[in-house]
Amino acid sequence: MDRVDKILAQWRKERPDLDTEAMGIMGRLNRLTTHLAREVEQVLQRHGLSSSAFDVLATLRRSGAPYRLSPGDLLSMTMVSSGTMTNRIDQLEKAGLVERVLNPDDRRSVLIALTEVGLVAVEGAAGAHVANQQRLMQAFSAEEKAELDTLLRKFLATFE
Amino acid sequence: MDRVDKILAQWRKERPDLDTEAMGIMGRLNRLTTHLAREVEQVLQRHGLSSSAFDVLATLRRSGAPYRLSPGDLLSMTMVSSGTMTNRIDQLEKAGLVERVLNPDDRRSVLIALTEVGLVAVEGAAGAHVANQQRLMQAFSAEEKAELDTLLRKFLATFE
DNA sequence: ATCATTTATCTTGACGTCAAGATACACGAT
DNA sequence: ATCGTGTATCTTGACGTCAAGATAAATGAT
Numbered sequence: 337m338d339r340v341d342k343i344l345a346q347w348r349k350e351r352p353d354l355d356t357e358a359m360g361i362m363g364r365l366n367r368l369t370t371h372l373a374r375e376v377e378q379v380l381q382r383h384g385l386s387s388s389a390f391d392v393l394a395t396l397r398r399s400g401a402p403y404r405l406s407p408g409d410l411l412s413m414t415m416v417s418s419g420t421m422t423n424r425i426d427q428l429e430k431a432g433l434v435e436r437v438l439n440p441d442d443r444r445s446v447l448i449a450l451t452e453v454g455l456v457a458v459e460g461a462a463g464a465h466v467a468n469q470q471r472l473m474q475a476f477s478a479e480e481k482a483e484l485d486t487l488l489r490k491f492l493a494t495f496e
Numbered sequence: 497m498d499r500v501d502k503i504l505a506q507w508r509k510e511r512p513d514l515d516t517e518a519m520g521i522m523g524r525l526n527r528l529t530t531h532l533a534r535e536v537e538q539v540l541q542r543h544g545l546s547s548s549a550f551d552v553l554a555t556l557r558r559s560g561a562p563y564r565l566s567p568g569d570l571l572s573m574t575m576v577s578s579g580t581m582t583n584r585i586d587q588l589e590k591a592g593l594v595e596r597v598l599n600p601d602d603r604r605s606v607l608i609a610l611t612e613v614g615l616v617a618v619e620g621a622a623g624a625h626v627a628n629q630q631r632l633m634q635a636f637s638a639e640e641k642a643e644l645d646t647l648l649r650k651f652l653a654t655f656e
Numbered sequence: 657a658t659c660a661t662t663t664a665t666c667t668t669g670a671c672g673t674c675a676a677g678a679t680a681c682a683c684g685a686t
Numbered sequence: 687a688t689c690g691t692g693t694a695t696c697t698t699g700a701c702g703t704c705a706a707g708a709t710a711a712a713t714g715a716t
Contacts, residue, residue, distance in 0.1 A: 470518045
């Protein structure tokens with residue numbers, strides 16, 4: 337009888353006509369991801385990064401040397417609007433973690449490049465972040481993780 | 497090979513030392529809940545409500561007649577800060593969907609009451625919202641939904 | 657009865673996000 | 687070469703959120 341069960345019990349009493357199965361799953365998903373996001377944020381904060389900042393830096397890092405992508409590339413990899421991406425790049429540039437370099441091939445666009453400082457920051461944060469993600473899933477056996485991944489993959493396929 | 501697989505493949509190439517299993521599950525969770533939140537928002541918008549507004553109205557509705565709770569009660573049921581709850585109540589009050597009534601037993605506190613208009617709004621939205629949640633899970637069999645619920649319940653128990 | 661502590665709510669200022677539109681350049685057809 | 691359309695990025699204004707602190711009333715110890 338967790339918090340979501342209590343919510344569902346209230347609905348069943350007040351609106352017995354509503355089917356609560358999907359509601360329960362989505363409620364657990366929402367609460368879970370809120371908790372997870374807070375845990376992730378805490379660890380990244382110790383490395384001086386927000387999860388938004390890490391999102392961009394990690395995208396650049398995993399793209400491989402020379403760690404440069406256009407804002408458009410970053411946009412297509414990160415589920416945020418163009419205005420949000422501009423803002424993220426502005427903040428990272430102010431902090432000296434990335435720099436905008438001119439794209440000689442297309443003057444409409446720029447390339448966002450990890451600076452030396454940015455590279456060091458993301459390398460350090462990435463290790464701690466991945467370890468933290470593993471810690472957050474300690475409760476699960478290898479089989480359970482595989483099952484969960486399979487179900488989430490199928491669910492996500494509805495949208496992507 | 498979905499988008500998350502592509503991200504993991506990049507990491508394995510660049511940082512083969514990192515274990516990507518937990519990262520993959522969390523990545524799918526994040527992308528999935530972003531998509532789900534957008535779908536939910538769209539349906540509620542057609543009923544003139546944001547998901548934040550619906551969250552409060554639904555909490556009042558399922559608490560049963562006379563549909564009144566203190567801000568503190570709402571706070572304990574909804575995973576937001578006190579400042580956020582004050583702001584939500586302010587907006588709902590401006591829209592005429594709730595009203596603040598004095599609590600005769602404790603002058604520090606008020607009670608947030610659904611208005612007649614608020615009750616009608618939440619009743620209409622709730623049906624559409626639940627139907628939408630079911631639609632979003634169409635891809636799953638009854639067994640898969642049960643499995644997913646079991647796994648999410650266990651995961652959530654880590655935090656609550 | 658008084659006062660310190662606790663409780664309940666609200667205020668403030670900062671941040672991240674989005675949608676919509678603005679700006680500037682590239683590219684293809686003529 | 688020029689023009690119209692498409693593309694890439696940035697700007698603006700509004701909204702929702704949070705942490706930290708302010709305000710006001712209840713409560714309990716003396």
